[in-house]
Amino acid sequence: MKAEAILSVLLLAMIVPAFSCDREKDPQVAASPAVAADSSWPKLNLPSDSGPPPKFDGDRAMQYVKDIVKLGPRPLGSANHKKVEDYLVSRLQGNEVEHDTFTADTPVGKFAVHNIIAKFPGKKDGIIVMASHYDTNYPLRNTSYVGANDGASSSGVLLELASQLRGKPNEGYSVWLVWDDAEEAMKPDGSGGLPNEMPFMEDSLYGITHLAEKWQADGTLKKIKAFLLADMIGDADLSVERDSNSTPWLENVIYEAATRVGYQSHFFERNNEVDDDHIPFVKRGVPCADLIDFTYGYNNVFWHTPQDTVDKLSSKSLEIVGAVILETINILDRMEALPPK
16 A cells, blocks of 8 residues: 655655645645535535434454454465455355456566455445455565554454345445455555555556456446445544545545544544545546545554554444444435436
8 A cells, every 4th residue: 555755744844734645655644624524516415314323343343353463464475365365255154245356467476366245235226335455565575564454454344344234135225345455566665664666556456456347347337326445444543534536525425424423523634635446446437435544653654564453453443434334325325316426
């Protein structure tokens, strides 16, 4: 995930007081209380806030995270990577699961890639996709880096979403959960204290790009009403940023969902510009939103380092994000018409 260079805090303070930036380049973000709701987008016709708020088991999601992390570093091509694949599939037994497998040709060789898609049917015509990557950084494969927040936290949230959706057809759109593979760069991209040998966007997102291409070819893409991505959402000090690469109206729905469940203080205090798993779908005109907290420790110090461990995470953060996702889906299900991208 995503850094060409990490600039020093002092230099940034001298140059510019507040700015928006790419996730692949710099973890600094611009603080601004005005970014919570994007007023430049026409007002949405939202359904009324009725019924009890959704419940999400953050403790159970955290156990999934711990199970994944316990398997060790999981870079592409490793034995641990295969163990995590098997673990995810085992937790989805009894669900409709699609396996999207292919061979990726990367700058460091050819690798088997495995996207896992769990499908939960709905009564409305259309699909809401919720995604998370599950691999860890390949250039850090010889370290103890386990990606507790970066990959495991969001994968655990998706597993708990699966348990919430299982066995009860959704009144609204079908929901597809995607654990996408080979998201991380294969060559050092400037993150984790390693040199910048290749830009992130030229050497990453292999699994999700393949899936976007496949769904475009077979017509599935036209059925997707919204693509939601979760990434780095377990930080105990949770602050999800507004992403300028995401679709404004969909981010506004997320903020409305956060407000309805009482968690708006954890969302959109800062702006960021994020290159992440949603980009292949953004490029194909699908409404997308990235739920990401890209301030993991002071100056993002824990990101892509062996310090990304479970003790930095909180089950409450997982509960917050999971509840907001469920409420977002609930709002989308009940909106009379979804805006175009």
